[in-house]
Amino acid sequence: MQLISCPFCGLRDETEFRFGAEAGKRRGTASSSAEEWANYLYFQGNPKGQTREIWVHLACGEFFMLERDSMTHEIHQSYCIRKEDQK
Amino acid sequence: MRLASFGTAVDSTKPLNFTFDGMACQGLAGDTVASALLAAGVRVVGRSFKYHRPRGIWGHGSEEPNAIFDVSCGIDREPNARGTTTQLSEGLRVRSVNASPNASRDTYGLFDAFARFIPAGFYYKTFMWPDWQRFEPRIRAMAGLGCIDKVWSPKSFSRQVNSTCDVLVVGAGRSGLAAASRAAKDGKSVMIVDEGIEPGGTLLYRSRLIEGVSASDWLCETLIELERRDVRMLSRATAYGVYDHNLVCVSELKGGFAPPDLWRIRTSEIVIATGAIERPLVFPNNDRPGVMSAASALFYLRRYGVRVGERVVIASNNDSTGEIANAFRDAEAKVIEVAAVKDVKGRHGIEAVIDSEGRSIAADALLVSGGFTPTVHLYCQNKGRLRWSESHAAFLPGKPVEGMRVVGSAAGDFGWTVSAAWAAKPGKTRAWIDFQNDVTLKDLAQAARENYRSVEHVKRYTTLGMATDQGKTSNLNGLVAMAALTGRSIAETGTTTYRPPYTPTSLMAFTGVRHGELFNPVRRLALEPEHRAAGAVFREYGGWLRPAAYGSDIQAEALRARETVGIFDGSPLGKIDVIGPDAGALLDFNSYGTISTLRPGRLRYGFMLQETGIVYDDGVIARVDEYRFVVSCSSSHVQGVYQRLEEWRQDQFDPSRVYIHNATPRWATLTVTGPRSRQLLKELDLGLDIGLAELPHMAFVLGSFEGGPARVARVSFSGDLSFEVSVPLSKAVLLFHAMRRASTPLGGILLGLEAMMILRAEKGYIVIGKDTDGLTMPHDLGHTGPRDKRTDEFVGRRALFTDWAMGRDRRQLVGLAVAEGEAALPTGSHGIERVNGKLRSVGYVTSSYFSPTLRRPIALGLIERGAARQGDTVKFQYLGREREATIVAPCFIDPEGTRLHV
Amino acid sequence: MIRRRSHYSAFTLFKEGLLGQVGWQPTWASPEPKPAYDAIVVGGGGHGLATAYYLAKNHGLPNVAVIEKGWLGGGNTGRNTTVVRSNYFYPESVALYDFALRLYEGLSRELNYNIMLSQRGMVVVAHSEFEMEISARLVNAMQINGVDAELFSREQVIEIAPAMNARPDARYPIFGGVWQSRAGVARHDAVAWGYARGASHLGVDIIQNCEVLDFIFEAGRCCGVVTSLGEIRAGRVGLAVAGHSSVLAAKAGFQLPIQSYALQAMVSEPVKPVLDTVVLSLGTGTYVSQSDKGELVFGGGLDRIPSYAQRGNPPLQEQVISGLVEMFPAFGQLKLLRQWAGIVDIVPDSSPIIGPSPLPGLYLNCGWGTGGFKAIPAGGWLLAHLMAIGSHHEISRPFDLGRFTSGRLIDEAAGSGIAH
Ligand SMILES: Cc1cc2nc3c(=O)[nH]c(=O)nc-3n(C[C@H](O)[C@H](O)[C@H](O)COP(=O)(O)OP(=O)(O)OC[C@H]3O[C@@H](n4cnc5c(N)ncnc54)[C@H](O)[C@@H]3O)c2cc1C
Numbered sequence A: 001m002q003l004i005s006c007p008f009c010g011l012r013d014e015t016e017f018r019f020g021a022e023a024g025k026r027r028g029t030a031s032s033s034a035e036e037w038a039n040y041l042y043f044q045g046n047p048k049g050q051t052r053e054i055w056v057h058l059a060c061g062e063f064f065m066l067e068r069d070s071m072t073h074e075i076h077q078s079y080c081i082r083k084e085d086q087k
Numbered sequence B: 001m002r003l004a005s006f007g008t009a010v011d012s013t014k015p016l017n018f019t020f021d022g023m024a025c026q027g028l029a030g031d032t033v034a035s036a037l038l039a040a041g042v043r044v045v046g047r048s049f050k051y052h053r054p055r056g057i058w059g060h061g062s063e064e065p066n067a068i069f070d071v072s073c074g075i076d077r078e079p080n081a082r083g084t085t086t087q088l089s090e091g092l093r094v095r096s097v098n099a100s101p102n103a104s105r106d107t108y109g110l111f112d113a114f115a116r117f118i119p120a121g122f123y124y125k126t127f128m129w130p131d132w133q134r135f136e137p138r139i140r141a142m143a144g145l146g147c148i149d150k151v152w153s154p155k156s157f158s159r160q161v162n163s164t165c166d167v168l169v170v171g172a173g174r175s176g177l178a179a180a181s182r183a184a185k186d187g188k189s190v191m192i193v194d195e196g197i198e199p200g201g202t203l204l205y206r207s208r209l210i211e212g213v214s215a216s217d218w219l220c221e222t223l224i225e226l227e228r229r230d231v232r233m234l235s236r237a238t239a240y241g242v243y244d245h246n247l248v249c250v251s252e253l254k255g256g257f258a259p260p261d262l263w264r265i266r267t268s269e270i271v272i273a274t275g276a277i278e279r280p281l282v283f284p285n286n287d288r289p290g291v292m293s294a295a296s297a298l299f300y301l302r303r304y305g306v307r308v309g310e311r312v313v314i315a316s317n318n319d320s321t322g323e324i325a326n327a328f329r330d331a332e333a334k335v336i337e338v339a340a341v342k343d344v345k346g347r348h349g350i351e352a353v354i355d356s357e358g359r360s361i362a363a364d365a366l367l368v369s370g371g372f373t374p375t376v377h378l379y380c381q382n383k384g385r386l387r388w389s390e391s392h393a394a395f396l397p398g399k400p401v402e403g404m405r406v407v408g409s410a411a412g413d414f415g416w417t418v419s420a421a422w423a424a425k426p427g428k429t430r431a432w433i434d435f436q437n438d439v440t441l442k443d444l445a446q447a448a449r450e451n452y453r454s455v456e457h458v459k460r461y462t463t464l465g466m467a468t469d470q471g472k473t474s475n476l477n478g479l480v481a482m483a484a485l486t487g488r489s490i491a492e493t494g495t496t497t498y499r500p501p502y503t504p505t506s507l508m509a510f511t512g513v514r515h516g517e518l519f520n521p522v523r524r525l526a527l528e529p530e531h532r533a534a535g536a537v538f539r540e541y542g543g544w545l546r547p548a549a550y551g552s553d554i555q556a557e558a559l560r561a562r563e564t565v566g567i568f569d570g571s572p573l574g575k576i577d578v579i580g581p582d583a584g585a586l587l588d589f590n591s592y593g594t595i596s597t598l599r600p601g602r603l604r605y606g607f608m609l610q611e612t613g614i615v616y617d618d619g620v621i622a623r624v625d626e627y628r629f630v631v632s633c634s635s636s637h638v639q640g641v642y643q644r645l646e647e648w649r650q651d652q653f654d655p656s657r658v659y660i661h662n663a664t665p666r667w668a669t670l671t672v673t674g675p676r677s678r679q680l681l682k683e684l685d686l687g688l689d690i691g692l693a694e695l696p697h698m699a700f701v702l703g704s705f706e707g708g709p710a711r712v713a714r715v716s717f718s719g720d721l722s723f724e725v726s727v728p729l730s731k732a733v734l735l736f737h738a739m740r741r742a743s744t745p746l747g748g749i750l751l752g753l754e755a756m757m758i759l760r761a762e763k764g765y766i767v768i769g770k771d772t773d774g775l776t777m778p779h780d781l782g783h784t785g786p787r788d789k790r791t792d793e794f795v796g797r798r799a800l801f802t803d804w805a806m807g808r809d810r811r812q813l814v815g816l817a818v819a820e821g822e823a824a825l826p827t828g829s830h831g832i833e834r835v836n837g838k839l840r841s842v843g844y845v846t847s848s849y850f851s852p853t854l855r856r857p858i859a860l861g862l863i864e865r866g867a868a869r870q871g872d873t874v875k876f877q878y879l880g881r882e883r884e885a886t887i888v889a890p891c892f893i894d895p896e897g898t899r900l901h902v
Numbered sequence C: 001m002i003r004r005r006s007h008y009s010a011f012t013l014f015k016e017g018l019l020g021q022v023g024w025q026p027t028w029a030s031p032e033p034k035p036a037y038d039a040i041v042v043g044g045g046g047h048g049l050a051t052a053y054y055l056a057k058n059h060g061l062p063n064v065a066v067i068e069k070g071w072l073g074g075g076n077t078g079r080n081t082t083v084v085r086s087n088y089f090y091p092e093s094v095a096l097y098d099f100a101l102r103l104y105e106g107l108s109r110e111l112n113y114n115i116m117l118s119q120r121g122m123v124v125v126a127h128s129e130f131e132m133e134i135s136a137r138l139v140n141a142m143q144i145n146g147v148d149a150e151l152f153s154r155e156q157v158i159e160i161a162p163a164m165n166a167r168p169d170a171r172y173p174i175f176g177g178v179w180q181s182r183a184g185v186a187r188h189d190a191v192a193w194g195y196a197r198g199a200s201h202l203g204v205d206i207i208q209n210c211e212v213l214d215f216i217f218e219a220g221r222c223c224g225v226v227t228s229l230g231e232i233r234a235g236r237v238g239l240a241v242a243g244h245s246s247v248l249a250a251k252a253g254f255q256l257p258i259q260s261y262a263l264q265a266m267v268s269e270p271v272k273p274v275l276d277t278v279v280l281s282l283g284t285g286t287y288v289s290q291s292d293k294g295e296l297v298f299g300g301g302l303d304r305i306p307s308y309a310q311r312g313n314p315p316l317q318e319q320v321i322s323g324l325v326e327m328f329p330a331f332g333q334l335k336l337l338r339q340w341a342g343i344v345d346i347v348p349d350s351s352p353i354i355g356p357s358p359l360p361g362l363y364l365n366c367g368w369g370t371g372g373f374k375a376i377p378a379g380g381w382l383l384a385h386l387m388a389i390g391s392h393h394e395i396s397r398p399f400d401l402g403r404f405t406s407g408r409l410i411d412e413a414a415g416s417g418i419a420h
């Protein structure tokens, strides 16, 4: 059972969180080609090792960025998504 | 035999009666089943899994491979209880497993004579004609150890405790206690868990000087010291698994037949002080009853005063047995130490030991020590990697793992010198590696020959280490033998994966209170007692316990609602507030239809799609004012809708301009439906500014009820004039009674969900997830407007234009009519057609009822190209029977909607 | 090149018994890799081994290597709960899984290796009237698709699994269920070993402890693999690496619609027979069967967090076990003996991906997720066809990667309302 850090609430049990998606995807739109739309909807890197993902803390409802290792389950860092936008 | 001096663990004044295989025996308070049986002189305690060889007690802890029993007392029972860790109690019935009629006279014992024809993996090579299933039942009946009572059910539940500490020490032997006391002195919060009945580990029976004092004195002082420092100590508590981020799970036995407690302990540091387990020596017939772990023999002698033999031979590859020989001599046994054993005579108990020179030594016990295997399971579970140490003749922990320290014997600090003596090449007589599963050296040789050389292949092919002792005594001997047989080094051969739990752990420890309703609690209505008092039959719908009907006549209920008025509890319907300047924009994005054009005070029905274009939910959205909407969704989708709104809010919008609040749990909603519903509402004081007659269809007003707010919406799920009245939960009971009072003179009734389902189906109103499936898109339901007209982006839009979404053969919502006088089409019937003589499904019936209003069956379905095929007759199949039905419009009553406007 | 092998039968077993079991040939050979093959299959799980077997058997292509990073059968094939069945809703799925089941039915004799197929039947238990309706929907679909299926009543479920919690006030009362009598279990290791033996016999090289690290590209084509033991060339390469498909796809320069998760399984201590069939409860999500050895073998849903760590997690473990005891209260007497996990390749529609990859010369067999053991013979057969012929077999065509672009997913849970 992993401990994940919500940037707003701190360390909590993994059961309080839900995996959202891999970070860095752009949402497709009506003008996307069929391939682009399929890429957005279904395809992903699914990396073994370092990952950058969007997660949600179900308790506070905030989506945030989580960097972790999908092999060792080390949690590297988590941060607020919108701060990242400003970077 | 029990010595007069007894032992430190038993109370000689308290005899306990028990039976073994029906035979009356007596033990003492403090005994384990194993010590009591040894004291009673019982040699054969069970039979091995495959060859039914007689088995005696080998060890004294959780490593025990042989002493497995079904124990019971009254109605309590435990199958496959390990005799070495099961405490004796008055009246205990102990039965050997895998033996009939009893352990010493087992009818299957003759299997051993045919052993050569049933070697490792023999079943892979035969039983193929005519097929395996012809043989399987007999093989199954012979397999398995104990028996369970099929009508047993849990009577009490385990306690599950979450806890934290700075340092968790696993193992309360010398090094564990020392580590705990050091950490406690450093001011850390410390917990110790130990499998044993009492803390102490080997200190309880080995005499050594520690820091100048005797083992027992040191133990005593240290325990006092730890208690003074508030160190929490759990005995009979097994740390069975280490999980991510230093979570250790511990099962703590509570005595008797009570389920163990489960501890989930999160800690900064785990100290593994789990000691080491003595290995058998591998020699011919080394499995005979009376061949025993030397350390265990000492354990029984010192702890229980049980001397396992009078004429004792000791064979060892290390210097740990000197003390044991002396102890047995002190106990007036005749002791002979031999360098190696060539064979053992005696089938049901040792009669003689043949030493390496071929001399026959009369004996009744053979104590062996083949070295020590550090208990590194938890280290390995935590991604630790072992390294082979020739000088220890053992795999030891390699590089440290963060947050974990391995100390004492578990780290190879045995205090003895071991000079490895491994198995010779297999000879004529079988030498055992795995006692319980009957894996011999010959089996390993065969596995090597057949190229099952990876340790994991060996394990699976021969079943080595897969018994209930999980290979604690056998794995290392097995892999060392395999290394020799395949000409590889031991390090190269490697170990199998260490999997939790460390010892078999009661399933009841894991379940905690998750039984019955608490397994997955249902959600309950505020008005449940009122509904029950009114005679409601409850059923679960989408996680909610709701009134299905108020009596047995659902048809009559539905009809009365059509004719007069019905009161329906719609409280589980979602009520999610979306608030802020961007609320409209968010809802537009989230919905299939445009929402922002809604005027305040109005309602709009529509869908929400998944990004895949599939209809996710339907519902009614109300606009309260410019900045405030209330989203009503299906009861089972409340969490999902809330979460998706939140997700899009944070992803696509400025979260400071729109806010989501799930108000569902705070409101109760009662719906009144039927031609007299307006009359009913008129009887209530709802503090409305406008007359109910002025409230148009798909509009709502705010009012008040009994001093609280009320929301009255004119919206219909039945096709009749209907109103939804929502009040805070605290007013629900008052509203319910007020409505019932008003409804009685009108001939009204309470309406259950089943009748409501009929009403909505008559009108062709769909239920998402019942009349739609995971492929249904809005245009399949006839809703094409937004797809064709909207130009802005919304969830799922692009997916409505894939090749498949625009395909011709889509399954579309239809009505289905059967011929006059026929019964309803069963829900789940499939429409069928034949293509090239092959049957194929063209869709299926999603809802089907006898309509009380029309006095004939009606049905809805999803049928290929159904929308364009009205009037066609389609064949339907249900459990092999064929029927016909005609495709009609999916609306059976009042297509013009006049009933909505009475 | 045909390799020698011993014939397995009661007679040879008896004969070897008299001679001390010393005459058996190696089950499979362990040759050094050659520098080049006609075809390479990456992944020595059931699908990879079956692919190699059928390449040699059906297409006369024995110059094939199976490259396995660990020990053969050590991936999900050696970790699964061994349920085989073809109780599917869509004709495409039925064509695939029933083909597999039919191959399974003759497999012990075909391979001369007892895979212990035990068609003891499986019941998917429904707990409400609504679940009975969707059960009927599934049963009718199966019958129309030509697969044996029955809609069981409450009494029939209780008769087939008498230890089930049949109390009317149970959290999940029994209403009935979907019964497939041809469903059952098989011995997972034996399937891997049997195919390995068959393939090796026909000349296939099985290379264990050899990890594929990258691909060899030439003129935009895949021409072989780079392994921990060096480069090995081949005209066509098949990928059958389950949960690790994305890792190798990344090396080949494309992504897949796959997310990897740990899926747990557990066994209890062995006891005398208490359950003669396979039971899945729609309410608890737990499924269970009893192995020939007497252990209860059970599992449930996926762990919650995408992961490549082959370990199970306590929250799900507790839920699955609670589900088991809720279904079968008497099993509360038992102890958990072992728990483990495999990394499964989860696809949005939970159907496999079989077909050419975006990289010419590289072919895919993945996405079996939680249920590909039952499909091993078909998965191998179809990938072999694809690699040998270069185009789809009719059965595999709907499972092409292209379905994600066309939108024509094959989503069983969506269609039948029952998630397996
Ligand atoms: C707990 C559990 C229970 C299951 N229960 C069932 C069930 O009851 N019924 C059912 O039908 N299915 C079940 N499944 C699913 C089933 O096990 C799998 O779908 C199936 O075994 C997949 O077979 P495979 O050959 O594709 O993969 P695997 O058996 O996983 O084989 C893939 C192989 O590829 C190797 N590999 C990976 N990367 C490389 C590389 N770079 N180089 C070389 N080799 C590599 C791996 O080591 C592995 O041996 C279950 C799965 C799990 C985990």
Ligand SMILES: [Zn+2]
Pocket: A006, A007, A008, A009, A010, A057, A059, A060, A061, A062
């Ligand atoms: Zn938070």
